[in-house]
Amino acid sequence: xxxxxxxxxxxxxxxxxxxxxxxxxxxxxxxxxxxxxxxxxxxxxxxxxxxxxxxxxxxxxxxxxxxxxxxxxxxxxxxxxxxxxxxxxxxxxxxxxxxxxxxxxxxxxxxxxxxxxxxxxxxxxxxxxxxxxxxxxxxxxxxxxxxxxxxxxxxxxxxxxxxxxxxxxxxxxxxxxxxxxxxxxxxxxxxxxxxxxxxxxxxxxxxxxxxxxxxxxxxxxxxxxxxxxxxxxxxxxxxxxxxxxxxxxxxxxxxxxxxxxxxxxxxxxxxxxxxxxxxxxxxxxxxxxxxxxxxxxxxxxxxxxxxxxxxxxxxxxxxxxxxxxxxxxxxxxxxxxxxxxxxxxxxxxxxxxxxxxxxxxxxxxxxxxxxxxxxxxxxxxxxxxxxxxxxxxxxxxxxxxxxxxxxxxxxxxxxxxxxxxxxxxxxxxxxxxxxxxxxxxxxxxxxxxxxxxxxxxxxxxxxxxxxxxxxxxxxxxxxxxxxxxxxxxxxxxxxxxxxxxxxxxxxxxxxxxxxxxxxxxxxxxxxxxxxxxxxxxxxxxxxxxxxxxxxxxxxxxxxxxxxxxxxxxxxxxxxxxxxxxxxxxxxxxxxxxxxxxxxxxxxxxxxxxxxxxxxxxxxxxxxxxxxxxxxxxxxxxxxxxxxxxxxxxxxxxxxxxxxxxxxxxxxxxxxxxxxxxxxxxxxxxxxxxxxxxxxxxxxxxxxxxxxxxxxxxxxxxxxxxxxxxxxxxxxxxxxxxxxxxxxxxxxxxxxxxxxxxxxxxxxxxxxxxxxxxxxxxxxxxxxxxxxxxxxxxxxxxxxxxxxxxxxxxxxxxxxxxxxxxxxxxxxxxxxxxxxxxxxxxxxxxxxxxxxxxxxxxxxxxxxxxxxxxxxxxxxxxxxxxxx
Ligand SMILES: Nc1nc2c(c(=O)[nH]1)N[C@H]1C(S)=C(S)[C@@H](COP(=O)(O)OP(=O)(O)OC[C@H]3O[C@@H](n4cnc5c(=O)[nH]c(N)nc54)[C@H](O)[C@@H]3O)O[C@H]1N2
Ligand SMILES: Nc1nc2c(c(=O)[nH]1)N[C@H]1C(S)=C(S)[C@@H](COP(=O)(O)OP(=O)(O)OC[C@H]3O[C@@H](n4cnc5c(=O)[nH]c(N)nc54)[C@H](O)[C@@H]3O)O[C@H]1N2
Ligand SMILES: [Mo]
Numbered sequence: 024x025x026x027x028x029x030x031x032x033x034x035x036x037x038x039x040x041x042x043x044x045x046x047x048x049x050x051x052x053x054x055x056x057x058x059x060x061x062x063x064x065x066x067x068x069x070x071x072x073x074x075x076x077x078x079x080x081x082x083x084x085x086x087x088x089x090x091x092x093x094x095x096x097x098x099x100x101x102x103x104x105x106x107x108x109x110x111x112x113x114x115x116x117x118x119x120x121x122x123x124x125x126x127x128x129x130x131x132x133x134x135x136x137x138x139x140x141x142x143x144x145x146x147x148x149x150x151x152x153x154x155x156x157x158x159x160x161x162x163x164x165x166x167x168x169x170x171x172x173x174x175x176x177x178x179x180x181x182x183x184x185x186x187x188x189x190x191x192x193x194x195x196x197x198x199x200x201x202x203x204x205x206x207x208x209x210x211x212x213x214x215x216x217x218x219x220x221x222x223x224x225x226x227x228x229x230x231x232x233x234x235x236x237x238x239x240x241x242x243x244x245x246x247x248x249x250x251x252x253x254x255x256x257x258x259x260x261x262x263x264x265x266x267x268x269x270x271x272x273x274x275x276x277x278x279x280x281x282x283x284x285x286x287x288x289x290x291x292x293x294x295x296x297x298x299x300x301x302x303x304x305x306x307x308x309x310x311x312x313x314x315x316x317x318x319x320x321x322x323x324x325x326x327x328x329x330x331x332x333x334x335x336x337x338x339x340x341x342x343x344x345x346x347x348x349x350x351x352x353x354x355x356x357x358x359x360x361x362x363x364x365x366x367x368x369x370x371x372x373x374x375x376x377x378x379x380x381x382x383x384x385x386x387x388x389x390x391x392x393x394x395x396x397x398x399x400x401x402x403x404x405x406x407x408x409x410x411x412x413x414x415x416x417x418x419x420x421x422x423x424x425x426x427x428x429x430x431x432x433x434x435x436x437x438x439x440x441x442x443x444x445x446x447x448x449x450x451x452x453x454x455x456x457x458x459x460x461x462x463x464x465x466x467x468x469x470x471x472x473x474x475x476x477x478x479x480x481x482x483x484x485x486x487x488x489x490x491x492x493x494x495x496x497x498x499x500x501x502x503x504x505x506x507x508x509x510x511x512x513x514x515x516x517x518x519x520x521x522x523x524x525x526x527x528x529x530x531x532x533x534x535x536x537x538x539x540x541x542x543x544x545x546x547x548x549x550x551x552x553x554x555x556x557x558x559x560x561x562x563x564x565x566x567x568x569x570x571x572x573x574x575x576x577x578x579x580x581x582x583x584x585x586x587x588x589x590x591x592x593x594x595x596x597x598x599x600x601x602x603x604x605x606x607x608x609x610x611x612x613x614x615x616x617x618x619x620x621x622x623x624x625x626x627x628x629x630x631x632x633x634x635x636x637x638x639x640x641x642x643x644x645x646x647x648x649x650x651x652x653x654x655x656x657x658x659x660x661x662x663x664x665x666x667x668x669x670x671x672x673x674x675x676x677x678x679x680x681x682x683x684x685x686x687x688x689x690x691x692x693x694x695x696x697x698x699x700x701x702x703x704x705x706x707x708x709x710x711x712x713x714x715x716x717x718x719x720x721x722x723x724x725x726x727x728x729x730x731x732x733x734x735x736x737x738x739x740x741x742x743x744x745x746x747x748x749x750x751x752x753x754x755x756x757x758x759x760x761x762x763x764x765x766x767x768x769x770x771x772x773x774x775x776x777x778x779x780x781x782x783x784x785x786x787x788x789x790x791x792x793x794x795x796x797x798x799x800x801x802x803x804x805x806x807x808x809x810x811x812x813x814x815x816x817x818x819x820x821x822x823x824x825x826x827x828x829x830x831x832x833x834x835x836x837x838x839x840x841x842x843x844x845x846x847x848x849x850x851x852x853x854x855x856x857x858x859x860x861x862x863x864x865x866x867x868x869x870x871x872x873x874x875x876x877x878x879x880x881x882x883x884x885x886x887x888x889x890x891x892x893x894x895x896x897x898x899x900x901x902x903x904x905x906x
Contacts, residue, residue, distance in 0.1 A: 062598065063423055063424065063598060064421060064422065064436075064439070064465070064467075065422060065428070065434060065436040065467075066423075066436050066465025066466060066467060067436055068081075068434065068435055068436060068466060069431075069433065070083045070432070070433050071432055071433075077466060077468070077476075080434075080435065081473075081476050082480065083433060084390075084417050084433045084477060084480075085477055085480030085481055087388065087415050087432075087433075088100060088415065088417070088477070088481070089480075089481055091387050091388040091414065091415060092124065092481075095387060097124045097125045097126035097365075098126050098386075099386055099387045099388065100126065100386065100387070100389070101120075101126075101128035101130075101380075101386050101388070101389045101390070102116055102119075102128065102130075102389070102390045102391075102392065103129075103130055103132075103374065103377060103391045103392070103394060103396060104116050104129060104131040104132075104333070104338055104392045104393060105131055105133075105327070106132060106136065106325075106326070106327030106329050106330035106332075106393075107327060107329070107394065107440075108329060108332075108333070108338075108392060108393050108470050109332065109443055109445030109447060109457060109469075109470070109471075110329060110332035110333075110335065110336060110445060110446045110448065110454075110496070110499065111445040111471045111492040111496055111499070112392075112445065112469065112471045112474065113329070113332055113338050114336040114344070114471075114498070114499045115470075115471040115474040115475055115478075115487065115489075115495060116338070116392060116470075116474050117336050117337050117338055117344055118344070118487075119483070120367070121343060121344070121357075121366065121367040121371075122344075122357065122361045122363045122365070122367075123363055123365055123478065123481070123486060124365070124481070125365035125366070125367055126367050127340050127343075127349070127367035127369065127370050127371030128340060128371035128377065128386065129338065129340060129371060130338075130339060130340040130371065130372065130373050130377055131339060131374075132327070132374070132393075132396075132399060133330045133333050133334065133339060134339065134340075134373055134374035134375075134681075134682055134683060135293070135400065135683065135684060135686065136289070136292065136293075136326055136327065136683075137323065137325055137334065138292070138297075138341075138373075138678075138681040138682055138683045139291070139292040139294065139297030139298045139301050139678055139680075140287070140292050140301055141339065142297075142298035142301065142678075142680045142681040143298055143302050143304070143305055143321075143323070144301070144305070146680075147302060147305045147553070147559060147560050147562065148512075148547075148553040148559060148560075149512075149553040149554035149555035149556055149557075149560070150346060150512035150513070150553065150555065151334055151342075151512070151513075152452075152512040152547050152548075152554070153322065153450065153451065153547075154314060154320045154322075154546060154547040154548045155284065155319070155320035155451065155546065156451040156452075156453075156533065156545040157180070157450075157451050158317070158545065159284055159318050159319065159546075160180070160183060160184050160187060160284070161183075161187045162282065163280075163282045163283060163284045163318035164193070164194060164280040164282045164283065164318065165197070165276055165280035165283040165284070166184060166194065166195070166196050166197070166283070166284050166286065167196075167283065167284065167286065168196070168197070168198045168206055168210075168286050169199040169200075169285060169286070169287040169288075169290060169291055169304065170199065170200060170221065170287055170288055170289060170290015170291040170292075170687075171206065171286055171289070171290060172200065172202075172204040172205065172288075172584065173206050173286065173288075173324070174204065174205035174206040174208060174859060174861075174862055175204070175205055175206075175585055175586065175587040175859060176584075177324055178857045178858060178859035179857065180324070181206065181859075182857070182858040182861075184196070184209070185208075185209050185858070185861075195211045195212070195276055195280065196209055196211050196212075197210060197211065197212045197213075197214065197273055197276070198210040198212070198213045198214070199213075199221065200213070200214075200215070200216075200290060201215055201216060201217065201218050201290075201649050201652055202582065202612075202649065202652075202654060203647035204647070205859075205862035208862035208865060212269065212272060212273060212276075214263075214269055214270075216263040216265055217262075217263055217265075218569060218582065218652055218687070218688050219294060219569035219687070219688050220263040220568065221263075221290070221291060221300050222296060222299055222300045222564055222566035222567065223254065223258075223259050223262035223263050223566040224259055224265075224273075225300070225303035225304050225307050225564075226250065226251045226254045226259075226303050226306075226566050227255070227256065227258070227259035227274070228273075228274055228307045229247065229248070229251040229254075229303070229307050230251040230252060230253075230254045230255070231256075231274045231277075231278065232277075232278065232307060232310040232311050233248050233251065233252075233310065235278075235311075236248075241558065241559050241560060241561045242559070242560040243561040243562060243563060244561045246561075246563040247306055247561035247562060247563045247564070248561075250565055251306075256270050262566065277307070277311065278311070281318075282313060282316070282318030282319045283308075283311070283313045283318075284313075284318065284320055284321075284322055285304050285307070285308065285320075285322065286322050286324055287300075287304060287321070287322070287323055288323070289326075289584060289687065290584075290687060291304070292323075292681075292683055293684060293685065293686040293687045294569065294678060294687060294688070295567070295569055295570045295679075295685040296567040296678060297681055297683050298680035298683075299562070299564045299565075299566075299678075301321075301323070302562035302564055303564045303566070304321050305562075306561045306564065308321045309559060309561055310561070314548055315546065315548035315551060316549065317546070320546075322450070324450050325449070325450045328440065328447050329447040329448060331447075331450065331452065332447055332448045332454075335448060336499060339373075340370055340371035340372055340373050340377075341370045341371075341373065341682070343357055343366075344357060344499075344502060345499070345502045345503045345505075345511065345513055346511040346512060346513040349367075349369055354366050354367075354368060356505065357502075360501075360502055360505050361486060362486065363486065373677075373682030374396070374400060374684075375400065375401065375677050375682060376682065377389075378396065378400060378405070378406045378409050378410075379409070379675075381409040381410070381412070381413050382405060382409035382412065384412065386413075387414040387415065388413070388414060388415035388416075389410075389416055389417070390417040390418075390419070391417070391418050391419070391420075391431075392419040392470060393437065393470065394427075395425050395592040395594065396410075396427055397410060397426035397429070397430065397660075397661075398425075398426050398427070398592040398660040398661075398670060399591065399592060399657070399670065400670060400675075401670055401673035401674060401675045401676075401685075401686060402635050402636075402670070402671075402673065402674060402675040403670035403671055403673075404635070404636050405635075405675070407430070410427070410430035413430070415432055416430050416431045416433075417431065417432065417433045417434075417435065418430075418431035418433070418434050418435070419434075419435040419436075419470060419473055420434065420435075420436075420437060421436070421437050421438070421467070421594075422594040424662060425592065425594055425660075425662070426592070426660045426661045426662065435468075435473050436465060436466055436467045437467060437468065437469070437470050438463050438468060438469045439467075441460055441461045442459045442461045442462065442463045442464070442467065443457060443459055443469055443470075444457065444458060444469070444492055445471070445495075445496070446496060446529070448534070451533060452533045452544075453531050453532065454515070454529075454533070454536075455531040456526070456527070456529040456530075456531075458527070469492070471489070471492060471495055474487070475489060491523070493521070493523045493527075496518070496521070496526060497520070497526075499515075500515045500516055500517075500518040500519035500521075501516065501519040503515050503516055503519075504516020504517075504519060504537070509554075510555055511554065512535065512547070512554045513534060513535070514534070514535045514536075514537050515534050515536045515537075516536075516537055516538070517538055517540075517541045518532075518536055533545055569685055569687075569688035570674075570688075571674065571676070571685060571688045571689050571690045572690060573651070573690045574690065576634075577632075577633055577634065577690035577691050577692050578651075578690075578692060579651055579652065579653055579690070579691050579692065579693055580651060580652035580653065580689070580690065580691070581633065581652075581669075581673075581689040581690075581691040582653065582654045582687050583656070583657050583669045583670075583673065583686055583687060583689075584654070584656070584657060585656065585657065585658070586658065587605055587606070587824075587859050587860075588602040588604075588605045588824050589602065589606075589656065589658040591658065592658065592660050593658050593659070593660060593662070593663055597662070597663050597720075597722060600724045601821070601824050601827055602824055604820070604824065604827075605820070605822070605824055607719075607721050608640070608641045608719050608721075609638075609640040609641065609655065609656050609658070609664060609667045609669075609719070610640055610643040610655070610656070611629040611631055611640035611641065611642055611653055611654070611655050611693070612643045612644075612645050612647075612648050612654040612655070613629070613642060613643070613648055613654075613693065614644070614645070614646060614650040614651070614652075615645075615646060616650050617650060617651065618642060618644050621694055621695055622695050623642045623693070623694075623695045625642060625643065625644045626641060626642060626643075626780065627642045627696075628641060628642070628695065628696035628697075628698055628717070628732060629641065629642040629693060629694075629695065629696060630693070630694050630695070630696040631653060631691050631693055632672070632691060633672040633689050633692075634674070634690070635673065635674055636671030636672050637666065637672065638655065638667060638668060638669055638671060638672060639665075639666040639667070640655055640667065653691065653693060655669045656669065657669055657670070659719075662720070663719065663720045664717075664718065664719045664720065665717050665718045665719075666717060667719065670686075672689050672691060673685075673686055673689050674689060697734070698717070699733060699735065699736065699779075700732070700733055700736065700737060700760070700761070700777045700778065701730070701732045701777065701778065701779070701781040701782075702730070702731045702732070702737065702760075702775060702776055702777030702781070702782065703728070703729075703730055703731075703775070703776045703777075703781070703782060703786075704728070704730075704773070704774075704775050705723075705727070705728055705773065705774040705775075705786075705789050705793070706726060706727050706729075706772065706774075707726060707727065707772060707793065709727055709729070710744050710748075710773070711744070712731070713733060713735070713737075713740045715735055716732065717733070718730070718731050718732075719731075723786060724790060725793050725794060726789075726790050726793040728786065728790070730781065736761075737777055741763050741775060744765075745765055748772070749767065750765035750766060750767050750773070751765070751766045751767070752765050752766075753765075753807055755807045755808065760776065760777050760779070761775075761777050762777070762808065762809060763775045763807075764803070764806060764807050769796060770796060771792050771796050771806075774789050774792070774806065776809045782809060783809075784810075785809065788810075789809070792806055818830075818831055818832065819831035819832075822853060822860050822863050822864065822867070823851075823853035823854055823856075823864075824860070825855075825856035825857055825860075826851070826852040826853060826855075826856065828852065828853035830867070832851055833847060833851065833853060833864065833867055834867065836850045836851055837867065837868060843868070844861050844864040844865055844868065847864050847868075
């Protein structure tokens with residue numbers, strides 16, 4: 024829930040009445056107030072780089088898009104949409120492409136996220152239907168996280184599970200992930216399996232369950248069991264690189280637990296055999312009867328705000344609206360409902376294929392809505408080339424400058440989440456009404472409105488005459504029930520007649536919502552029957568390893584994913600200072616043995632290269648990382664770093680059933696990247712950099728902030744810059760590095776601090792000097808030293824981003840007797856909001872407990888804090904940002 028104060032500042036708190044989060048918010052949600060500002064927002068339509076009116080922009084877009092259809096046919100155009108859209112937006116886009124343009128070339132970023140899970144459910148149940156609900160989490164005996172780092176990616180859900188575990192310690196938690204992640208904090212067992220080997224583990228589990236199964240309970244059972252027969256514990260252990268005893272322990276727990284849930288996310292879906300992995304998990308639940316009842320089930324967690332809504336309206340190129348398929352009966356049904364004779368007859372291009380087709384010139388016009396494919400698709404350099412070549416690129420976005428928008432001919436300013444009205448669906452099929460809490464700025468419009476305006480101009484006005492999302496929702500609800508005799512799981516027909524007032528007041532509900540179940544349906548599959556034919560199906564799975572295979576030239580694995588405080592391509596979170604403090608620079612996390620082999624030390628610059636491309640990050644040595652495998656974040660892009668895009672490395676290899684790319688496994692090599700100096704640059708506008716410089720942009724309130732690294736001394740570059748700008752420059756050399764301040768008319772224009780390794784400087788004080796320049800010579804001297812004028816104690820690395828609590832304060836509190844995460848929370852508030860820092864608080868507690876006596880020595884009062892602070896600063900000077 025969001026509120027605005029008298030001055031218009033936004034504050035956000037959780038809705039304690041919402042059944043899904045019970046009032047908790049993650050740090051990104053809690054920082055919504057900071058991310059809803061208008062800085063960097065796209066506020067006006069643009070045509071060929073010039074601001075335009077809506078009339079002009081829509082006319083131009085429709086004329087150019089229509090001309091491509093006219094000349095080359097409907098298969099020459101495409102939409103690429105997103106789980107950032109609301110259900111009503113998504114419905115409109117899908118209806119236009121599949122119903123009226125007459126091609127199925129609308130795909131979405133959910134292809135990179137959920138498409139394997141969709142295939143898994145459809146093959147098993149006959150429908151894309153998540154059987155579980157969040158309440159099951161409190162009722163289960165065994166909870167298995169597979170390829171899910173929920174502590175960071177689903178912190179609210181994770182805290183709910185952590186609380187359940189605390190209340191009922193007998194509940195067992197297993198984490199299956201090659202890395203030891205923060206999620207392992209509450210685990211009874213962590214299986215650090217070999218990358219991509221999960222199917223072996225679950226096929227072996229099916230084998231272990233086989234004897235106790237009634238015969239012919241499911242379609243496909245005999246084939247599935249036959250495929251599993253050879254998968255003994257010993258073979259699984261070998262395939263997965265795990266000790267036999269650990270595999271046996273997991274199987275034993277699963278067999279004996281009266282109820283069990285498997286929560287799976289990107290470590291499963293983003294795989295060249297992702298669909299089979301999903302079915303291997305579902306098979307184990309079917310075989311053990313751990314499905315369709317409380318505390319049970321295979322639970323695919325979704326990531327984006329409305330990935331699920333997209334699946335319901337048919338946002339993926341491989342399906343039609345409301346769970347209909349490309350079958351003659353469904354196509355005809357849709358034609359009747361929409362009153363169109365142009366319904367797409369065959370599936371369209373899936374994301375990776377789509378951008379290939381753009382690259383080959385077969386698709387000549389693309390409209391991208393709410394996603395940033397130049398960053399998030401694999402082989403993203405090829406995606407950029409394709410976009411650069413494309414005849415017509417239309418982008419609807421809320422952010423002015425994204426890597427993708429740089430290729431746009433026409434840009435439409437959409438309304439952002441906080442300003443939109445409509446519905447979204449979460450992982451447990453719960454539809455929530457989203458209400459705007461901010462007025463729409465500039466000329467921004469809702470996405471559905473933009474689509475409808477385009478549809479009218481393309482000649483389909485009648486079918487897109489909506490005045491309000493309420494009408495779209497009711498149409499969507501009516502379609503879900505249209506000629507639906509129970510064959511289609513998605514049915515919300517009881518909502519088709521909502522009045523505007525009822526729609527506005529809609530309480531969160533789980534679909535199906537029908538005449539029989541008007542209050543919604545928490546769990547599915549209770550009767551043991553599926554959809555489209557009834558019987559549930561087991562899929563025979565032959566475990567396959569990733570297509571990427573580390574070998575001579577590229578001997579290591581690269582795993583990619585999320586970090587705690589960043590969101591996707593950073594359009595929401597990258598400019599929020601407090602979200603950039605936890606991991607301000609992209610880290611390449613590696614096991615110390617791999618680092619040693621490459622001659623890399625903690626905090627060194629690390630270059631990672633694959634057959635596709637390379638990136639540069641900052642080495643973070645950690646034994647939580649398995650030997651032979653690196654981890655790099657997916658977030659950094661060309662707006663935030665010169666060489667930070669991880670998807671330049673990832674190959675466009677996809678699961679044949681789902682089209683989902685293998686984003687978690689890439690074969691790479693690692694080498695140290697040498698630099699003569701590293702530095703911190705603070706400035707009002709970003710100056711031109713020298714060609715040999717690497718840069719990373721960092722969020723800071725008060726000025727711009729960049730971390731730089733260069734090969735040739737920076738003196739010449741700075742001198743030239745100062746000359747061309749007419750700045751007065753103050754230098755300090757030999758202070759362990761080279762520092763410079765640039766002034767104009769008494770105002771600070773730039774501050775630069777370099778050393779051989781990234782120097783530690785007092786960022787906040789330096790930023791403050793841009794608005795209030797230091798008055799005395801001594802203060803200016805201190806500023807040049809990088810220390811700032813004040814003596815504000817450095818906070819150290821920010822651990823709790825919700826309340827801005829730094830490592831130093833936490834260590835001091837521990838030294839003063841706080842001996843648990845809960846006590847630290849009482850004293851400092853850290854960990855008491857989203858809780859995603861609790862694993863780190865515990866790690867600090869454990870570290871401090873094991874410190875040698877000498878380090879705890881007090882040399883008078885608060886000296887302890889400083890001591891730790893100095894130690895921290897020394898380490899940070901060495902570049903070690905993480906643990
Ligand atoms: N902070 C933050 N939270 C987010 C997002 C964000 O951008 N930032 N995005 C949201 C979105 S859209 C999504 S889809 C979710 C994703 O949520 P998650 O899937 O939990 O996040 P990831 O970090 O992509 O990957 C999860 C884990 O898969 C592991 N993994 C890699 N390879 C394998 C493997 O072969 N087997 C197994 N078992 N595990 C493997 C990785 O080590 C990683 O810990 O997060 C959502 N939440
Ligand atoms: N290597 C690797 N690659 C990955 C992943 C990975 O783990 N590893 N994860 C994949 C996954 S799971 C996902 S979900 C994708 C995410 O990848 P993207 O979808 O590319 O990432 P976002 O940053 O969420 O892009 C959303 C864009 O939509 C804009 N936007 C936000 N709200 C709205 C709105 O209401 N309307 C409109 N029109 N625009 C809006 C934002 O400004 C932003 O430009 O990345 C995928 N790529
Ligand atoms: Mo996602």
